[in-house]
Amino acid sequence: MANKVLEEIPVLIVGGGIVGLSAGLFLHHHEVPFIQIERNPDVSPLPRARGFSARTLELLRSVELQERIEAVARTAWKQGKFGGARRGASLLTSESLPLADITKLHALADPSPCELTACPQTIVERVLRNALAERGGDVRFGWELLRFEQHDERVTTTVRDSAGMERRIQASYVFAADGGRSEIRRSLGIDRYGIEPNCHYINIFFEADLTEQVAGRTFSQCEISNEHVSGLFLAMNNTTQWSFHLTYDPASDHPEKWPDERLVHLVKAAIGADVAVKIHASSPWNTRVRVADRYREERIFLIGDAAHVMPPWGGFNANTGIADAHNLAWKIARVLKGEDSSSLLDTYETERRPVANRNGEQAWLRTDFNARFQIRSDDNADFFDRLTDYGELQMRYRYGANDTVDMLCAQPGTRFPHAWIEHKGQRRSTLDLLGTSFTSIIGPTAVRPDEDIVFRAGTDFRFVDEAVSWNSLTGLPDDGVLSIRPDGFVVF
Ligand SMILES: Cc1cc2nc3c(=O)[nH]c(=O)nc-3n(C[C@H](O)[C@H](O)[C@H](O)COP(=O)(O)OP(=O)(O)OC[C@H]3O[C@@H](n4cnc5c(N)ncnc54)[C@H](O)[C@@H]3O)c2cc1C
The missing domain is CATH 3.50.50.60 (FAD/NAD(P)-binding domain)
Structure with a gap:
């Protein structure tokens, strides 16, 4: 009932x-x-x-899932690696963009016990x-x-x-x-x-064995434009699983209503070869914010x-x-x-x-393919010059002030900085000291606060890297005291 x-x-x-x-x-x-x-x-x-930031991995680490995610990520890519960009009239004739190296995009990565993980x-x-x-x-x-x-x-x-x-x-x-x-x-x-969309796509998730076609030339994204089709391939396992994001004009086209045969035909035109293509699912999306x-x-x-x-x-x-x-x-x-x-x-x-x-x-701003892959041109200068780096966006935001910082140094409202420490005989991250309550982390000579959870640098833990000290990590004197929220942010 x-x-x-x-x-x-x-x-x-x-x-x-x-x-x-x-x-x-x-x-x-x-x-x-x-x-x-x-x-x-x-x-x-x-x-x-497909990309989970170092900060997301830190959050998953806090619930003991970092290793499991990293383990499945290691088996997700069946050949080659994740990353890189290509462009061309078809996937087969596409050429690599020389600067499109994911490691360069994340070169300014902030110290973390985790890394950007592609899965x-x-x-x-x-x-x-x-x-x-x-x-x-x-x-x-x-x-x-x-x-x-x-x-x-x-x-x-x-x-x-x-x-x-x-x-x-x-x-x-x-x-x-x-x-x-x-x-x-x-x-x-x-x-x-928000911001109006500047591109409309159908996300076509399909299976096609392209193992040989992409061997030695795997990519994260491959932009296609020819007389029949334009869109973007995203790699899902570098061999058989792919998605093709078909570009369309919603004023004149409704590909969400097209039969699979038509989508298959377009995917083949984008691949540039008559390979067997099986569509698993498709759904429209656009670049609006x-x-x-x-x-x-x-x-x-x-x-x-x-x-x-x-x-x-x-x-x-x-x-x-x-x-x-x-x-x-x-x-x-x-x-x-x-x-x-x-x-x-x-x-x-x-x-x-x-x-x-x-x-x-x-x-x-990253809708422009070149800007997304760090290539500046006269055409994209307006977008390119407004880009900020990944670490700033994913790691270095500051609550309260609602801005970002150049470097994490235990500023109020920022994520407490990571450093490797030895704690109870184990190599851990400073972030691992944090639990479900507020945590005090204090300098070597600080007066111990009247809190339940207190860790004193140099006594309760020591920094593994000799170049790192309480002062260099936090910018505070030896008697400094910090209170850290359960989510890892310095109380402000
Ligand atoms: C092509 C593409 C690529 C992307 N790549 C990236 C990327 O690289 N990195 C990134 O960070 N993000 C990426 N995203 C965005 C990312 O996929 C979404 O941000 C994410 O899926 C959002 O998760 P969610 O749980 O908030 O929502 P969803 O994944 O949409 O989940 C919402 C769930 O709620 C359920 N639901 C809805 N109504 C009800 C109801 N009444 N009762 C019960 N259940 C209900 C739905 O069934 C659904 O399962 C991408 C998105 C697209 C389209």
């Missing part, structure tokens, strides 16, 4: 995409009970993100889903949110379970991780603003694509969304445990929305 079953839970996560699944892992880390519902029966088969989103999502299941996370695939009402103390939702039965779930808070077309955001009447006007409506929080969408260039969107989830999880945990007032939750929007705005603009 409809609405018969009623469950109560501190947090309901709506959406089991990469951001929703990350939110589940972060809430589990903070021991916050949650239910997660995902409309689809399984994780999405559509390959999208298709489809594989990463499965790792996250499995980890949640192993840890006892209540994740329900095939369940859909139908409607919700907000009350003073809770949100009452009606959901449809995987057997088609309507149920009710009452939650203290709801995380709307329901993607770019978020029905929750629309129901709340939250508008978005949209950021929600508000990230919070009382007890409901928008995270990930529900809060912001941006072009994939630079690989910012999923990474930004995972960091949203990380920022929100510890705050919700503290408020639910009575350790902080609910006003702490307002800082989720004030901290994360400026990051999405900045990343969205930078992603949009």
